Amino acid sequence: LELTEGVAVDDPRSAIATMDQLFARGVRMSMDDFGTGYSSLSQLKRFQIYKLKIDQSFVRDLGVDSNDRAIVSAIIRMAQALGIRTTAEGVETAEQLEYLREQGCDEAQGYYFSRPQSAEHITPLLLQRRLAIGG
Numbered sequence: 001l002e003l004t005e006g007v008a009v010d011d012p013r014s015a016i017a018t019m020d021q022l023f024a025r026g027v028r029m030s031m032d033d034f035g036t037g038y039s040s041l042s043q044l045k046r047f048q049i050y051k052l053k054i055d056q057s058f059v060r061d062l063g064v065d066s067n068d069r070a071i072v073s074a075i076i077r078m079a080q081a082l083g084i085r086t087t088a089e090g091v092e093t094a095e096q097l098e099y100l101r102e103q104g105c106d107e108a109q110g111y112y113f114s115r116p117q118s119a120e121h122i123t124p125l126l127l128q129r130r131l132a133i134g135g
Helices: 005-010 012-024 066-082 094-103 119-132
Strands: 002-004 029-034 049-054 085-088
Touching (some): 066 085
Parallel strands (some): 002 029, 029 049, 049 085
């Protein structure tokens, strides 16, 4: 289940209670667009978050902006220290993907891999990729 920062930050106590209940039932949550809102790190440590999704606004200029590289690296390191997985959004180039791999980002999504697909086209695409990697 994906949440935006704003949902969790607007009413942290209620959000924490709800997340704890969902976590107890086996639901894992991702925080989408992390770093773009007004997140509180003191609240983040109490949320039952499985994954932080690094917003594409930080990924877009990884090749040319040292500030974006520093922010992405810091998010990944913080998540690792908290035992939280990371997914980078908006990956469009091999250079971006390589940097994210070097930093230890767990997953990436974006046009580099595929444009959005309709339901009828996604199954053949996934089967083709599975065969290509030997699965």
